[in-house]
Amino acid sequence: MASFNIKKRTLKDGSLRFTVDVIVKKDARIIHRESKTFRKKELARTYGLKRLNELETEGVKKLKSVPISVLLDIYMGERDLWDKSGRTKQYVIKLLRDCDIAKVESNQLRTSDLIQHCKNRKAAGAKPATINHDVAYLRSVMKKAKPVFNIDANFSIFEEAVPVLNDMGLIGKSQKRTRRPTSEELDLLREALRKRQSFRPNGPTRIPYLDILEFSILTCMRIGEVCTILWDDLDEKNKTVLVRDRKDPRKKEGNHMIVPLLGESFDIAMRQDKRNAYIFPYNPRSVSAGFQRARNELGIEDLRYHDLRREGASRLFEKGYSIEEVAQVTGHKNLNILWQVYTQLYPSKLHEKSAP
Template sequence: MATIRARKRTDGSTSYTAQIRLTRDGAQVYQESQTFARKQAAQAWVRKRESELDQPGAIERANRKGATIKEMIDRYLAEMKKVRPLGKTKLATLKAISESYLGKLNDQDVNSQLLVEYALWRMDEEGGGVQPQTAGNDLAHLGAVLSIARPAWGYEIEPHAMADARRVLKKLGYNMKSRERDRRPTLDELDKLLKHFQGIQTRRPTSINMLKMTGFALFSTRRQEEITRIQWADLDEVGQRVLVRDMKNPGQKIGNDVWCHLPPEAWAIMQTMPKVLPEIFPYSAESVSASWTRACHMVGIDNLHFHDLRHDGVSRLFEMDWDIPRVASVSGHRDWNSMRRYTHLRGRGDVYAKWEWYEKILQAPIKLGARTLK
């Protein structure tokens, strides 16, 4: 049974509260109400809800206690932890979503409109003012949760909500896909950075040896997280290879261990590291990133990431006329499409063939600090 009551607001306008009560065998089994500014809207809602509640199992579903998006994310993280740890970026993103206003909403509230609204909020100053690509990553990571929550745990989620939201955002003109970087360091920029790092090593010999880290990253094409995980036990001396553990991959990261060839320059730099710890480069990836960012700021270099050394290293090998399989044996790429994003050629030949800093990197002294040796 449904009733609609008109009520006067303090501003003199009228609101209409529609209430639905359902009884079975003399006992009330369900109650729901909504308030509208127009009576016609209230009547339309009553007709729609009564039709929906008349379907088999509808009352049971309506009475179920919903789960919040935060609860769904927490359950997802707990389940995934049993299989493999998530990457730090995905983990941080999901935790941020769970702590936002979106995390307080129930599963039944998840629809395309809500997801579009969240993406627009993220791109707004109030939500962080992020780029569309970052908002797209948020939706992608949340989508991984929703894709499991409905079929595996029975949460009430509109099946096509995420796909519809992405379609709407695309039609609104937002490019949610990550942009391909084509930034490579110049020799002049590397000269400034390495002089800066050399000065730090002179003043603080036990600090992170960014000379070695920079040179190895460039010639090996390895990411900073991979470099700091490499152990002496991971080396194949005969094949001049290294086992890169948990290599980043769109479909898999944890457990994705790949043997990668080390070019002579990278192999030589690595051999100058002291063999006193299991790790070859016993530094924190976060500290390496912070040191790089701070140095770029100090010497006036804009928009150059440590990861751009990998771009430079892969592009250098192609400029030296290496073929795709040979470059892939160094970079660890599985296909040309993914490798193409790292390839931005400037010409032919090896620009580092007579690079003065190569010998300086080899000769740079190493002194591990007490904190590193613990």
């Protein structure tokens, strides 16, 4: 006999979620259980009724179970999923493939298995924010096991496990990063990068590290965005550029945005070689690697290329731009994230604004 019930859950932001649990019993014993979460109660109820009808007319279809390692291999082989996974997700999934948790059957994963995995990772030196990626990406793979691969996976266990892992301090969000390069560090980096592009040319594709460094700060762009700007996307009259597929957690592709080229960023772009379709036709990994080598040689600690984005946004705020205006440059849709994560103002700069 099949039945379902709906549970209401309130998230930290106050929004509601409704989880419908569908259960099939035989001789008072549960032989099948599944669950799915919705934003609206009516959607959960509609799904519950639909599944009841399917289970009563078609019966319980036995899905195969496989070790999680096999499921991960199958996921990596599905190009439509794997090719759209980010670099971090791909790295984590490959790492999980070699962990003890990969030996567990996909339909027998328990909260205790996840706890042990997180403890193992913690013992190896991983931080809660890093371990959180393990749990999130494993959850993502197992969620697709049934609809994509017809594999039985205990996906619903994460509803129980995640709050427990949070309470135990095994997983958590990354700490707010506040690092900005000092003016002295930037001067040293400029000199080191100047020597790198002068004395270590890469043949005909020598990388103009200095121009890219300044352009990255002035435009608040990610290095991946800088290296994919086309000349055709540059509007010389309005001094703007179309940045394609800007990162947005709600939309993977098609998030195009017109960005103003403020300060000297327009001049920097215009003096680049126009023989290529791209303004900066370089591999972003090569650019960031050159930056990292220069940083390491100088002994500058805890500075990442992405911190230049925070530097650029903070400068705009210090110059008096409003948060809405800065968002037009950085591309943030969530102004709270822009203010909390990408802004670190120097208190001493306030004196400049009050000076006559």
